[in-house]
Amino acid sequence: MLTSLSIKNFALIEQLEMNFSNQFSIITGETGAGKSILLGALGLVLGNRADLSSLKDKEQKCVIETHFNLSKYNLKPFFEANDLDYEEITIIRREILPSGKSRAFINDSPVNLEELKELGTFLIDIHSQHQTQELSSEEYQIEILDAIAANGNTLATYKENLSVYKSIKSELKKLKQNKDSLSKEADYNSFLLEELLAAHLKEGEQAELEATLEKLSNVEFIKENLDKSLAIANEEQIGILQNLKEVKFSLQKIANLSTEFKDLSERVSSVLIEFDDITIEVNAQAEKLINDPEKLELVNQKLQLIYSLQKKHNVASVEELLVIQNDLDNKVVLADDLENQISKLENQLDQQIVALEKLASQISENRKKAIPVLTNEITDILAQLGMPNARFQFEIKAAQSFLSSGKDEVQLLFSANKGTDFGLLKKVASGGEMSRIMLAVKSILANYSKLPTIIFDEIDTGVSGEIAHKMGDIMKEMSVKMQVFAITHLPQIAAKGNQHYKVYKLDQGESTVSELKLLSQEERIVEIAEMLSGKDISDSALTHAKALLN
Template sequence: MIEEIRISDIGVIEEASLELSPGLTVLTGETGAGKTMILTALSMILGDKVEAARVRVGSSKAGAEAIIAVPAESPAWDVAVEAGAAEEDGPREELILARTLSASGRSRAIVSGRTVPAATLGEIGRSLVAVHGQTAQLRLATASAQRRALDRFGGEELARVKAQYKAAFRAYETARALHEEISATARERLLEAEQLRAALKEIDALDVQPGEDEALKEAALRLENVEGLRRAGALAGEALTGTEDASDAPTALGLVEAAKRALESEEDPVLSRLAARLETVSADLNDVAVEAAAFVTDLDTEGPQRLDEIQERRAAIAHVTRRYGPTPEAVLAWAEEKRPRLEEIGNDDATLERLAAERDAAHAEATSLASELTALRTQAGAELARRVSEELAALAMPSARLTVEVTEAGALTPHGADVVALLLAPHPGAPALNLGKGASGGELSRVMLALEVVLGTADPVPTFVFDEVDAGVGGKAAVAVGQRLAMLAEHVQVIVVTHLPQVAAFAQTHVRILKGESEGVTSSDVRVLPAAERVTELARMLAGHETSDAAQAHAQELLDDAAAFAARSREATKKGQHRRA
């Protein structure tokens, strides 16, 4: 719902701020007062193309801004999030749409402080506001929009069958696409299977182990430097424990033992503690000597043959790591990843047979549901056409007929096996053409009003704007237009530009645009009328003399009749809700 509109330097409006309410709002004023400028501001906010000539004379740019309360589930939020104008998990209450237009024709679009393309502004606007008028874009102009409107009008049963059809169609499309892909790539898949089978056989035969390459590298380095290692081990052993040939030479272990015995010879606590520590050192030195001797012994058992075996193993591991992964661990991971793929493409015949069966079963189910969906759409279309045609008769278009055409599409589509078209024949003998063709601006506005009233809550947009909806009508037909606008306003916000008091009387909010002149420049004032001033404005619209007693009496009668209609409508709504409960 539009909560507030701010306008600056558009046409005859220099500066205006307009707070709007739910329900029905009417804009009235003398010809040329600037009612169209309000619609121009809305067009700017909704991302439509606006001519630079709309910029007020003497101004460098025009501006329009609207604060719009947006339902949390509205698709407008998805667009705003994608544009960076709202956060995915942020509060979802209102958006601020703004647009500026320079006198040179350049424009700037803004959503909640973030500059966006005008197309983004339009995408958000179309989901929040529907404008019906002679130059406005028709909300139900496209076949997809007409189909969606009819489907919502069709109610729960149609929605249930449509959901079942979509699930069956998705299953059919998935099985069909996979079957075609496998069939078309059979040769490539066979080659891939052979290559995978050979690769996995090679990896399995090698039986490479995690960390094996590093262990082999360490062993190879040891064998390549065996003489140096043997010499180091032997020298260490000699230094620690000595040799048989040099039994009298001092050794590290012997010296430590001698020191320990010397300390033990004196009965002193400090020396005793030191002797104990040397006993630990002696044990460690002895362990090192034993391990060094064992190391030298092992080196003697491994010769050039073992080195050759290690180098061959390292070469084999390097071969698979070059082809399948940088490390043995990566090679093993690659093998585990590819085993399911080999199993999948190694059984293509069975897979094709299974997919063909799934495809045919899903196609049969989707075809059956599509027929059921077409029947329900045809039934809903007949009811929609009947009710809209009745509304058109009350709106001074007694000969107009709406037809809802449901024809075969020739193949299954994501939405069914049919095409929906809303066709209008505005008068006898005229061909039934798609909405927007063959009807005048005023007629089209009334057609859309009839459609929106019948669709009611089935296909809602938060705000509707009507321009010229009462063109060419008067008397009882004008009252009927006002009644239907009021009925629609029970569900959504409705904004109407009108010159008929019979329509204006039904408004909950009455906005007057008053033209004035200052220093030779025409300007307009936009103001919400209090209840006391509505009689005066309606009297002006009735007779052109707002002070006329007769006109004011007639104006008060219109307001009283509209209030009585609103009370009856509320009562009927309550009874309907009670019956449904």
């Protein structure tokens, strides 16, 4: 419920603050006084786009703030889903800056226009004679039937199942596409994998093989230099070992004479031990060295295989080839496993289809039962609104696929007069007829579901007399269950309100401003009398106004 509205620097409004109560509120005023400005301001807090032309003073920002009582709306899930603080009295604020930028806030948390629009759909329904296209849409016609049919819980379950169904179907489509793709590559992937497996690749072996190849390719040269090194080291008279031993022997003789000689002796001993160990290792390498052409050929073949595979796969190491081998192995395994996954998902999909068919059938049956209830109620109300021969006919046929609200395709047919054929509502109903039909529908829905605050914007255009009285009665009856505003030019409707607001213009210096005020009982009498007879209010108009109010 809208509890207050504050407007600053918007169109002809400099500063306006107004509190509202529940039930039936009337807004009147001369043409051009600013009623459309109020709707424009409300439209901004409901997510409509704005521009700089909205600013009265182009140097100051425009601020529109509304307070809503959400205690009856069950909107906590919306706030949680959008990570917003829930407050029973929720504040929505919209600011338009002189730069042209716009900002929106819900309980002081910044939000985008999409979030604002989504929340707005739960809060206010602004309805005018020119906004009856909603009634022509199949989606809205289904919503009306579902409200009468009490399909809410069943529809919620259906939509949950539909979401699962779509998810499974999407996953199944991806798996089948993957399967098709893998099937085309399966033979080639298997060939590549077998080729890599046959190579028996190991991490680090390339460097090892290249070292072995280098050694086997230079056996004679290596042996020659090892033998020469051993000869120099072990020559009986002038070999390095013999000379080192003599140096060691000489230094040992003087080692006791000073610490310096002792250190030199010990260092030579260390060198001798190390060189002796080197000699033994060189000798061992020489003994192991064998000219093995067969092994050389095998090593060369293995390296050529590795180089060939690296070139084929455009990599530079055995490790990268092993990664490719693992990836190919996974693809081959995946191709084999995909069939099992697809089979499981197809079974799950079949189960979802059975559940959805059952739910869609129940929803459809409930709608068919609701049709006579709805059409009877609408025709009864329209008869009171000057359309005694109005007739409605819902046509329901089964859709070929699961829709967002079941498997029904709905068309609402209408005939306004006796002897005329039924036709699509949007094609055969006039603007005035659509307005009255929408009023009838809204009044019926008020008995079956919790509607948001509704604002009827001159929905009574072209209506007068007793029908105007009846329209006012219907709106007043609706206001027992919800907050209703009526912007009207008809005194018969204006007199029905629980409270009455007037929009008017004032000249202030060089500018004109719009104001909104809550009328007292005496002011209401004068306002309604003026609506009856114009600016020159007669005594009979005042008497008539009092009679209407009473």
